[in-house]
Structure formats: C-alpha cells, structure tokens
Amino acid sequence: MNRALRRATPVALATAAALLLAGCAAGGGPEGGTSDADCLDVSSGPLSDGVKVEGEFGASPTATFSAPLEADELERTVVIEGDGDVTEDGDKVNVIVSAYSGATGKEAFSQPATIPVGEEEVFEAFRSGVECLPVGTRSVTVAPASALYDGAGNETVGIAPGESVVIVIDVVEVQETPKPAEWTKDVPEVKFGADGAAPTVTLPATPPPAEFQLKVLEEGDGDEVQAGDNVTLHYQGTSWDTGEVFDQSYGGEPAQFTTDAVIQGFGAALVGQKVGTKLIVTIPPQYAYGTEKSEQNPLAGQTLVFLIEIEDTAPAAG
Template sequence: MRRRSLILAAVPVGLVTLSGCGDEKSDSSKASDSASSAASPSASATSAAPPPKIVDGPLPAITAGVKFDEKPTVAKGSGDPSSQLAVKTVIAGGGKVVAEGDYIQANYLGQIWDTAKVFDNSYDRKTPLVIQLAEGSIIDGWRYALTGKKTDSRVEFSVPPTWGYGKEGNSQAGIKGTDTLVFVVDVQATFDAKSSAEGTDVAQSDAKLPKVSTNTDGKAPKIEIPKVDPPSKLVANYVIEGDGDEVAADSSLLVQYEGVVWDTGKEFDSTYSRSALTSFSLSQVVKGWAQGLTGKKVGSRVVIVIPPSLGYGDSPPSGSGIEKDSTMVFTVDILAKM
C-alpha cells in the first residue's frame, strides 16, 4: 500500500460523495495493505505539546548520497541530541514555499540518533511520499521542520520523542520512547487549495461533449454542458495533458475536482468550494472515476462523463443533489500519485 508510511498518523478522508461507493478491495489487496502496514506502521497520535524551539544542531553528517533526491547515508549521532527541534537546510531550493496544511511530495530517510538504524526510507521504494503537513496527519516534527522551506530543498532535522512518537515509541518500527529520530527530506513539490494541472492544452472539438476551461489560477474550471442527450458510455478525455507518471488501476491520488449534473449543470461537489484538496484510492470511488482516470498522466486535467451505470444509478447519495439515473460530469486535476 503505497500511501502508508511510518510517519503517517491517519489516512486522509476520501471524496465526500464518491468515497466508499466503489468496489470492495480484493483479498489480495487487503493482504498487501496488512503486510505493508506491519512494515511501515502508522504514527502515534500527535502530541499536545507546545511548539518546539527551532535550533541549528547538533545534527549528524551526511556522508554519502549528498545530491538532492539521492538516497543519503547519515552518520550516527554524536553526543546527546537536542531536546528541541534541530533543523538544517542542507540544499536550499528556489521553489514554492511550503505552508502548514499543504500537501508535500518528498523522498525521505529516517534513522535513530543513537544507533544510525534506518527505520524507514522512500528511496528504496522508488515512490515519493505525498502527505499533508497537518496535525493528525503527520508527526509534529515534520510539520514544524518543513513549514517555510522551499521546494527543491534538502532538509535534515532531528525529532525528540515529544514531537515524534512520544513516550510510547513505535515498537513495530523498533523505535523506543526515548529515541530521537533523524530525518533527511528532499522536498520535491507542494500542493495547496489553489494548485492546478500543469501541461499542454488539448483541443476539445466534439460539440456533443462538455467543454472545460483551461485556467490554472486555482479557481474552479468552467464546465459548459451541450444541449444534447448525454453519451451512454464513459468519456474520459484530456483537457490539459501533463507529463507525469501514468495512473494505475490501484493508484491513490491527490486531486482537485468539480462535479456537476449533466441535465442541469448544477454543482453537487467540489474541492474548490471547500478550499481543500482531496486524496483517495481508485478502489474507493465509483467505477466511472476508476476507469476514467486509469492510464491518465499525473499533472493532467481530465473531463469525465459518467453514465448512471458507472455512477450511482438509481441509488444516489441522500442529500447529494444527484437525481436517480443522472449522468455526472467531472473535471479532475491529477496533482500527484500517493
């Protein structure tokens, strides 16, 4: 399960009106999730401790893998670690500033100060972590150390138990309640409520299909529904084609989206209206979403027209504003794979 990692505190909520309406996970998928959770357990609940003082050190040396996004080798801590949060920008990037509450995409390595034992790293998995820097989603040390840093930066920091796993530690990962943790994090990207697709505009020439605007200013794209009958089959077309990895059938994604009903053009769900991005697994959503996004590229904007048979059919969610046997139209910006 790619989105699980040692520093997670909780799995983010999925789509409000789509979550839980897709097919159930297979037994093999559940088994894989269980095995991954055992290898990379969730973080304990965030502490109620006051914010730490940010200090310069001490921090152990990075002895190999010194380039950005290269797996680092970190020496064992020397002497006693700081009781506060020691933070050092090892490589200063020039990208977007990370704010608390943003989602970040990053590669990272974590080890124990006293022993240099590596308990988790994303480099070997070849899958960067995408996670929200928010209380309850990640251990506090990450929130305080990375807020204010810029993308394309490498940041090293040490996290004492108070802002890590507390007195309980994390037995599955071999972390004791007295262990100070050392992290090296390569911040690749950051996403907030104004993030949009990035890529090449694609011609929308079929007059019988909705037309979606290509604005990338963080505002909801405009969806124009033609005055014709909706298609009877699923439609999933690029509006903006990105150049990222292709989405797999079992991918978890971070997205912006807007959903309207074909017959009325009325919005029934939108991350733009909530000013909050959404993350979910394609196993958690209606079939039209799962089929429509599979094979599309990260960074893209996709318009999906979902017939009732691949949506809610005659059982739409109560209070959703969706009538029975409605065709739904979505514009989806695929920001990142999780």
C-alpha cells in the first residue's frame, strides 16, 4: 500500500496531519484499549535526550541539537510531563507538532494538528508523542529516515531522502467537536456562477466574527453526512482578514476527503448536513490553523470563510 502522505486533500484545507499520515501502518500499534501494553514502546536515548527545547508550551518551540544527527531507531524523551488526563484510544488530540531536519537542524514545519490516538495510518514517529500521554506533555522524538515517508523524505517541507528527523509535540487538549451557531448577522453576499463557474463571495465591511457560525443557503434532501464520512463537494475559501480567495475546487473536479482529514471547523460544518446542501461558514482561527501566526502557514491566525456545496457522502473505506 502507498505510504506517501495524502495528496487528494487540498493543501489549504489539510491540517498538519496530512504530513503525518501513512497509507498503512509501518508496524504494529494499538488496536483498541489503553493499557500500557497497547501503548507504543519508545524509550529515551542519547539522541532524544540531547535535544534542547525552549519556548512556551502550546506555541511553536525552538529545538537545538548537534547536526548532522543520524538515528538508527526511534527515541523519545519527555521534556515536560503533563498533569492532565491520559490520552486514550479513539481520542482526537489537538497538538502543536514541530519537525526539524536532522541534517541541518533547521525547522521543517511547526503548526497545529489533530492526531487520532490509535490510528495506525499515522506514522509511529508522530504517534509516539501523543499516545497514552497526559495532556500538557511535551516530548521529543528522534526518528530515522526509515520511520518516515519510506525513507524518501518529503520535498514539500524540505526533508531530504535518507534524513533523520527531530519531532517536538505538545499535547494541548483532547478535542471536543465544535458546534456552529446559526449565522444571522453580517452574512456575506453569495452569487453562484453559471455552468460550474466560480461563485463570488462578498464579505461585509465588518471585523471578522469571533464565533464559529454557519448559514444554510439551500438545504438538500440527500443522505446526511456522518462524522468520518468521505464527502464529495465543491468549496471556495476566503480569508476574512485579507478578503482574498486562497483556495477553491470550482473550475475543476469536486474535492473528496473525509471529515476528519481537514481543519476542525470545516469538518464540523459538514457533519449533520444533507447531500445537496449549499452553506457558508465562518471559522475563527482556533478551529482553523490556530491563533498563533506562522511563517510556515500564512493562514494561521486568520478567520476563514468557506462556501460549500455537498454533492455526495459515503462511509470512509475501512
């Protein structure tokens, strides 16, 4: 099976989890339950112990270590031990995940992500920083090239083939699915294009809404989208901060992805809606790309508006 990162998900919608996923598990892992025997058995070692991590918990940290760094096996060191609830199988955990080139020491990416506990499609190098750990924990994992992207690296973020990677993960919270409020005030004007042309969304001259809000423009009568479903749809994303369209599927084939493979607010806006529905949703930063601005993700800290047309839904393949 292909263990490359998912490429079907539009870049602007994917969370950092798109960088964390493998097509199938590289090895064993939890298959239910949360006992110690089910947790990934990753011990600390001289390489992970030698990484110095600085910065406020829950924000992008700074990691320093002697480069080049070459690892033969996974090592994990807990830098900060949290005092919250221990993550359990089936939890969706909001984290800050930061990765660094073992060859150069340079940051590859640092941004919020949601990692499902016990999900074998997530590389073990990332799961080791989440599974069976208390909320509030910060850990450092040193991963050999073979443990990520089949050793082929990831050119998207500047990780070269054969390169070891240093990963810092802050376990921020166990996710609770947000519920959008009804959007009744300062709703953008929407004009749909003819024959599949891109629609026009005109934002009002007001500050971005602080709330997660949704307005159904036209209700469909098809099947209802369930959490985890594979949904086919057209979308257009606009930044309320800049007024610019940053991504859309209009002008091409509809997009298709599961509700848990996109930013939290987008997925939550889909669940419970019927096929055929047209809606517009405003997503504040905490349910999009996080509140902290980031050079790696220019959409971080911004309120996003999505116009969505749901065309089909089906249970995700097991």
